Amino acid sequence: MDWGWIGRNLDLIGGRVLEHVALTAPPIVIGLVLSIPLGYWASRSRVARSILLVLGNIVYTIPAIALLVLVPVLLGGAILDPVNLVIALTLYALALMVRSAADAFAAVPHDVVSSATSIGYSAWQRFFAVELPLAGPVLLAGIRVVSVSTVSLASVGALTGIENLGSFFIDAFQRQFLTEALVGIVAVLVVAAVFDVVLQLLGRLLMPWNRRNRRAAENPALLRTPPIGGVA
Amino acid sequence: MIEFRSVSKTYQDGTAAVEDFSLEIPARRITVLVGSSGSGKTTVMRMINRMVDPTSGTVEIDGVDVATREPVQLRRGIGYIMQNSGLLPHRSVLDNITTVPRLTGVSKADARRRAFELMEVVGLERSLADRYPSQLSGGQQQRVGVARGLAVDPNILLMDEPFSAVDPIVRDELQQEVLRIQAELAKTIVFVSHDIDEAFLLGDQVVVLERGGHIVQQGTPTEILANPATDFVATFIGAERGKRRLVVSDSTPAIGDDRVLVDGGGYPVGIIAAPGGRLEAGNPNPKSRSVSNKTDQAGDA
Ligand SMILES: Nc1ncnc2c1ncn2[C@@H]1O[C@H](COP(=O)(O)OP(=O)(O)OP(=O)(O)O)[C@@H](O)[C@H]1O
Numbered sequence: 357m358d359w360g361w362i363g364r365n366l367d368l369i370g371g372r373v374l375e376h377v378a379l380t381a382p383p384i385v386i387g388l389v390l391s392i393p394l395g396y397w398a399s400r401s402r403v404a405r406s407i408l409l410v411l412g413n414i415v416y417t418i419p420a421i422a423l424l425v426l427v428p429v430l431l432g433g434a435i436l437d438p439v440n441l442v443i444a445l446t447l448y449a450l451a452l453m454v455r456s457a458a459d460a461f462a463a464v465p466h467d468v469v470s471s472a473t474s475i476g477y478s479a480w481q482r483f484f485a486v487e488l489p490l491a492g493p494v495l496l497a498g499i500r501v502v503s504v505s506t507v508s509l510a511s512v513g514a515l516t517g518i519e520n521l522g523s524f525f526i527d528a529f530q531r532q533f534l535t536e537a538l539v540g541i542v543a544v545l546v547v548a549a550v551f552d553v554v555l556q557l558l559g560r561l562l563m564p565w566n567r568r569n570r571r572a573a574e575n576p577a578l579l580r581t582p583p584i585g586g587v588a
Numbered sequence: 589m590i591e592f593r594s595v596s597k598t599y600q601d602g603t604a605a606v607e608d609f610s611l612e613i614p615a616r617r618i619t620v621l622v623g624s625s626g627s628g629k630t631t632v633m634r635m636i637n638r639m640v641d642p643t644s645g646t647v648e649i650d651g652v653d654v655a656t657r658e659p660v661q662l663r664r665g666i667g668y669i670m671q672n673s674g675l676l677p678h679r680s681v682l683d684n685i686t687t688v689p690r691l692t693g694v695s696k697a698d699a700r701r702r703a704f705e706l707m708e709v710v711g712l713e714r715s716l717a718d719r720y721p722s723q724l725s726g727g728q729q730q731r732v733g734v735a736r737g738l739a740v741d742p743n744i745l746l747m748d749e750p751f752s753a754v755d756p757i758v759r760d761e762l763q764q765e766v767l768r769i770q771a772e773l774a775k776t777i778v779f780v781s782h783d784i785d786e787a788f789l790l791g792d793q794v795v796v797l798e799r800g801g802h803i804v805q806q807g808t809p810t811e812i813l814a815n816p817a818t819d820f821v822a823t824f825i826g827a828e829r830g831k832r833r834l835v836v837s838d839s840t841p842a843i844g845d846d847r848v849l850v851d852g853g854g855y856p857v858g859i860i861a862a863p864g865g866r867l868e869a870g871n872p873n874p875k876s877r878s879v880s881n882k883t884d885q886a887g888d889a
């Protein structure tokens with residue numbers, strides 16, 4: 357290990373961490389946003405569900421490096437443009453996330469939805485005020501997986517010359533320099549962990565009932581009947 | 589007044605849930621639809637707020653065909669209370685009660701003030717306002733459901749087996765609550781039940797349904813008890829051998845002119861005065877149902 361190298365290259369490391377974040381945050385967010393209407397659709401129609409899940413599986417099976425070459429060819433951009441990587445990662449994120457989103461909406465208790473309709477929610481109001489929040493916990497679980505997978509997958513982009521934490525692996529390989537590889541690995545892990553913490557905090561902030569429900573479920577004294585649609 | 593005119597409903601899978609159903613539901617009274625499972629009670633009730641649209645026939649509220657009303661607006665003016673309270677699990681008690689008024693544009697402050705009033709009306713402590721439904725007992729959840737149903741001060745309240753999932757003591761309390769609320773607020777209440785005791789306790793008018801939404805009998809509890817229209821009704825209300833077929837017990841002398849009454853199973857159910865061997869007459873139209881056969885057992889616990 358060459359600890360001195362780390363000290364001398366803090367700027368480089370910091371810069372690549374930022375690159376990495378800039379390349380991976382948009383695909384995670386866009387993947388989530390796009391998965392919501394698709395997942396909702398899939399939860400409503402069996403045909404839509406089959407088609408979307410098969411498509412998702414196919415996209416996820418395409419090797420990353422092939423997709424990185426394919427995207428600029430299909431979209432007519434330069435092969436070194438970081439946007440290609442963002443698009444490719446978004447496709448993977450969406451492919452993974454569609455299944456979670458479909459399950460999330462399918463798991464929203466039917467009687468709660470029907471009750472919201474009976475008291476006068478319009479379809480849109482019901483979607484945003486009832487179905488989306490109740491799909492939240494499963495969506496969160498899904499997006500946490502997508503987040504980790506995206507952060508690790510982004511390294512591949514370095515192979516096509518898109519600068520990010522993966523570039524450390526390529527340098528390390530070319531120069532047979534172990535320190536750089538370890539720095540790359542640790543940095544990727546840290547970025548993934550930070551993303552995960554941020555997602556969990558957002559989840560708690562946006563879904564306060566989710567934690568309290570769980571606590572109530574653990575304390576039977578609070579309950580004489582099981583929670584309706586509660587998270588057990 | 590709510591009026592059903594030759595209403596039929598066949599679901600998409602071909603189930604004929606309701607066939608040629610006609611009924612007048614008087615305003616400011618409690619009408620109980622009672623019948624066994626699958627007899628079409630829920631289907632009938634949900635046609636009032638257009639959760640179900642009839643295949644043929646019309647449903648009118650005060651002479652206006654509900655089919656001409658926009659469903660979302662219609663539903664916001666009708667209280668709906670269902671079996672599992674149907675509360676939004678991710679909203680606090682207060683937010684659940686204020687949800688419909690908020691949808692109709694009532695200010696937050698007004699909606700909250702009204703919600704606290706309603707919590708008092710249905711017997712909920714203010715301290716429960718910030719809890720989530722899963723942190724309440726089943727009976728408390730139902731009370732919140734009732735408060736939510738009353739939140740927009742609707743003329744019509746639809747109640748679909750609202751108390752069938754709570755224990756008997758809590759159910760008694762909630763039934764008394766409904767009677768008290770009705771005495772104060774005089775709503776048009778349509779109440780679905782499969783429990784004949786509940787129907788007789790609550791109903792000004794009781795409608796007994798058989799499979800397909802066929803009305804076997806309708807009338808006041810007294811009329812139905814006095815003249816069960818069919819064997820089915822007689823069995824259903826227990827008039828033949830059940831707990832409503834009462835006889836005077838010979839074997840047990842009671843104080844003075846009193847006699848002990850026993851039901852079809854031989855269980856003692858009450859006392860009747862028989863001065864000089866003649867049974868006492870009473871008024872079969874209760875002015876207030878505050879004296880129910882159950883309240884005393886339930887106590888003020
Ligand atoms: N959405 C639906 N699609 C198909 N059939 C239905 C639907 N809803 C109800 N049914 C059928 O219609 C009939 C009447 O149902 P309904 O729910 O009105 O009965 P109910 O009297 O309320 O019964 P319960 O006491 O069990 O609630 C039943 O045979 C039921 O299976």
Ligand SMILES: [Mg+2]
Nearest residue numbers: 629630631748
């Ligand atoms: Mg029903």
